[in-house]
Amino acid sequence: AQSVTQPDIHITVSEGASLELRCNYSYGATPYLFWYVQSPGQGLQLLLKYFSGDTLVQGIKGFEAEFKRSQSSFNLRKPSVHWSDAAEYFCAVGYSGGGADGLTFGKGTHLIIQP
Amino acid sequence: EAQVTQNPRYLITVTGKKLTVTCSQNMNHEYMSWYRQDPGLGLRQIYYSMNVEVTDKGDVPEGYKVSRKEKRNFPLILESPSPNQTSLYFCASSFSGGALSYEQYFGPGTRLTVT
Numbered sequence: 001a002q003s004v005t006q007p008d009i010h011i012t013v014s015e016g017a018s019l020e021l022r023c024n025y026s027y028g029a030t031p032y033l034f035w036y037v038q039s040p041g042q043g044l045q046l047l048l049k050y051f052s053g054d055t056l057v058q059g060i061k062g063f064e065a066e067f068k069r070s071q072s073s074f075n076l077r078k079p080s081v082h083w084s085d086a087a088e089y090f091c092a093v094g095y096s097g098g099g100a101d102g103l104t105f106g107k108g109t110h111l112i113i114q115p
Numbered sequence: 116e117a118q119v120t121q122n123p124r125y126l127i128t129v130t131g132k133k134l135t136v137t138c139s140q141n142m143n144h145e146y147m148s149w150y151r152q153d154p155g156l157g158l159r160q161i162y163y164s165m166n167v168e169v170t171d172k173g174d175v176p177e178g179y180k181v182s183r184k185e186k187r188n189f190p191l192i193l194e195s196p197s198p199n200q201t202s203l204y205f206c207a208s209s210f211s212g213g214a215l216s217y218e219q220y221f222g223p224g225t226r227l228t229v230t
Contacts, residue, residue: 009155032217044158044205044221051214090157094217101173102148102207103219107157 002026004093006106013081014114021076021109023091033074034092034103035065044090050074061085086113117142119222121206127228128196136191136225138206145211147189148173148219149181151202158205164189165211196229203227 003026013019025031033050048059055067065076088110092103119140128134148163160173164183178200180192193200203226207219
C-alpha cells in the first residue's frame with residue numbers, strides 16, 4: 001500500500017532562518033507529489049506539485065521542493081521563513097493508474113516560528 | 116470564482132441523529148472525494164466518486180454514505196453519527212485523466228462534533 005512519511009511532527013524555526021521539511025514516500029512507479037499548507041483554522045492550500053521533468057519545483061510563497069527518486073523523498077524548503085509561515089504542512093502522493101481515489105497524505109508537520 | 120463549497124462549516128450534534136454535509140463544486144470536475152482529518156493522523160479518504168452514480172470506498176468508509184446524483188454535488192451522509200466521527204471533514208474535487216486528476220481542490224472544511 002502507498003504510504004507517506006513525514007518524520008517530524010513539530011519543527012521550530014526562528015524567523016528569517018531557513019527551513020526544510022522532510023517527506024518520504026513508499027516505492028512506486030511514477031509518483032505525483034504535492035505539498036499542501038493548512039494555516040490555523042483554514043482549509044488546505046496547494047504549495048507546489050511535481051509531475052515530471054525538472055526535479056526542483058518552485059511553488060507559491062517562496063517555497064520549493066526537490067524530488068529525489070533514489071531517496072524516495074520530496075523535501076520542502078524555504079530560504080527564509082516569515083511568521084506567517086506558521087502552519088501545518090502536508091506531503092501527499094498519488095500514483096499513476098488513475099487519480100479518482102485521491103491522494104495519500106502524510107500525518108503532517110506542525111511548523112512553529114520563533115520571533 | 117472556481118471553488119468547492121461545503122455546508123455547514125460547523126456542526127454539533129448528538130449520537131444517532133442523522134446528518135448530511137453538502138459539497139458542491141463549480142469547476143465541472145469529474146472526480147470528487149471526502150476526507151477526514153484527525154490530529155496526528157493527517158487526512159484519510161472516506162469515499163470517492165469518479166462520476167455521476169459512480170462511487171467507491173476509500174480508506175475509512177465505515178459509518179458513512181455518499182451519493183452522486185449530479186456532477187457538481189457530492190453529499191456526505193452520517194446516518195447514525197457516533198463520537199468517534201468527531202473530526203474535520205474536507206470535500207475535494209479534481210479533473211479526470213492524467214496527472215491533473217491527482218491535484219485536489221479542497222473545500223473549506225466542516226468541523227463536526229458528535230456528543
